Amino acid sequence: MHQIGVREVVEIGGFHFNAETILMTWITMAIVILIAVLATRHLKEVPVGWQNAVEAVVNLLQGQMDAIMGPEGRSLAPLFITMFLFLLIANWLGLCPGMASPTNDLNTTLGMAIMVSLVIHGIGLAKQGVSHLGHFFQPFAPFVFLNLIEEVSRPATLAFRLFGNILAGEVLIIILLQLIPWYLNWAPSCIWLMFSIFVGAIQAFVFTMLSITYIAPSVHVHHK
Amino acid sequence: MIDLNSTFFVQILNFVVLLLVLKKFAWGPLTKTLQERSNKIANTIQQADEDRAKASELKKDYEGQLTDARRKAQEIMDAATKRSEEEHQLSVENTRHEIEQMKKAAQAQIQRDRDLAAKQLKGEMVAMSLAAASKLLAKQMDDEANARLVNDFISELEKDKIGDLPC
Numbered sequence: 430m431h432q433i434g435v436r437e438v439v440e441i442g443g444f445h446f447n448a449e450t451i452l453m454t455w456i457t458m459a460i461v462i463l464i465a466v467l468a469t470r471h472l473k474e475v476p477v478g479w480q481n482a483v484e485a486v487v488n489l490l491q492g493q494m495d496a497i498m499g500p501e502g503r504s505l506a507p508l509f510i511t512m513f514l515f516l517l518i519a520n521w522l523g524l525c526p527g528m529a530s531p532t533n534d535l536n537t538t539l540g541m542a543i544m545v546s547l548v549i550h551g552i553g554l555a556k557q558g559v560s561h562l563g564h565f566f567q568p569f570a571p572f573v574f575l576n577l578i579e580e581v582s583r584p585a586t587l588a589f590r591l592f593g594n595i596l597a598g599e600v601l602i603i604i605l606l607q608l609i610p611w612y613l614n615w616a617p618s619c620i621w622l623m624f625s626i627f628v629g630a631i632q633a634f635v636f637t638m639l640s641i642t643y644i645a646p647s648v649h650v651h652h653k
Numbered sequence: 654m655i656d657l658n659s660t661f662f663v664q665i666l667n668f669v670v671l672l673l674v675l676k677k678f679a680w681g682p683l684t685k686t687l688q689e690r691s692n693k694i695a696n697t698i699q700q701a702d703e704d705r706a707k708a709s710e711l712k713k714d715y716e717g718q719l720t721d722a723r724r725k726a727q728e729i730m731d732a733a734t735k736r737s738e739e740e741h742q743l744s745v746e747n748t749r750h751e752i753e754q755m756k757k758a759a760q761a762q763i764q765r766d767r768d769l770a771a772k773q774l775k776g777e778m779v780a781m782s783l784a785a786a787s788k789l790l791a792k793q794m795d796d797e798a799n800a801r802l803v804n805d806f807i808s809e810l811e812k813d814k815i816g817d818l819p820c
């Protein structure tokens with residue numbers, strides 16, 4: 430029986446890896462690349478099929494990015510488009526029988542959240558120089574403690590929100606199936622699966638939007 | 654359940670690889686296509702605006718030219734009317750002048766003819782007087798009485814008749 434939360438750990442050279450998570454991540458990557466290839470294989474001025482669908486996603490994200498970051502953030506579009514599609518497919522993958530979401534592993538979600546933090550400070554330092562670090566002391570010096578807490582809480586909340594939502598969804602899928610007699614268990618499962626599809630999309634969007642919001646201050650060059 | 658291990662780094666690496674692959678092969682061309690499309694739409698809209706502005710300018714131009722042409726035609730017509738009136742006036746004037754000339758010439762001719770007639774009449778009068786005188790001589794009248802009669806006769810004629818001779 431599938432045991433909830435118990436992962437198969439592979440040890441290679443003293444390093445421990447969650448085999449299932451990595452395998453599912455590669456499947457997710459393959460699906461995302463497949464979608465991207467289908468969408469951009471024959472780029473047309475008048476989009477049809479996959480190109481149309483992916484363009485809708487790209488337009489949605491670019492609209493949000495333009496509103497939050499302005500034209501300076503355009504160069505980051507590939508990051509957020511990839512992030513959204515990757516998280517969307519990752520969240521939905523676990524809804525398929527026999528599959529698991531890469532995002533039901535904290536290693537994945539925290540990894541992406543920390544990566545967002547690195548991008549925030551990398552871009553901040555590149556665009557604003559050392560003065561980027563000045564925002565830790567805004568509006569005045571004692572706020573450095575609050576700002577440091579925020580610095581930790583941002584990736585933590587990003588990671589745990591996604592992880593919790595997806596893991597809970599998958600846990601409930603298993604529990605609902607075992608809680609109710611076999612001749613009735615499909616009913617709540619169907620409803621829960623539909624809700625999980627919705628939650629997966631929402632969580633992918635929330636993660637992406639919050640990342641855009643967190644990165645936005647670093648993108649703007651301060652004029653003082 | 655919350656077991657962080659080396660998977661953490663693998664996942665970051667996985668995502669970065671995915672990002673680089675997609676950026677190179679998918680998002681680059683796709684965003685380029687999107688940008689080109691929006692540029693094209695913007696250009697088309699701008700072109701349409703420019704064309705419309707040009708068309709309205711042309712229309713205004715043509716309307717101006719039409720008004721100009723109409724005004725010029727009116728001017729030409731006015732000038733032609735004026736000139737024909739002037740010519741008419743001139744020809745009337747000329748005709749009147751010619752008539753005047755002809756009248757004057759006719760009057761002069763009449764005067765000349767009258768003078769000539771008077772002179773001829775006078776000559777005939779003298780001849781008639783002489784004839785009358787010779788008839789009086791035949792009646793043995795003295796010279797003195799003879800001359801007085803003739804002179805009286807002539808002066809009478811001159812005074813009463815010659816001036817009023819019709820032509």
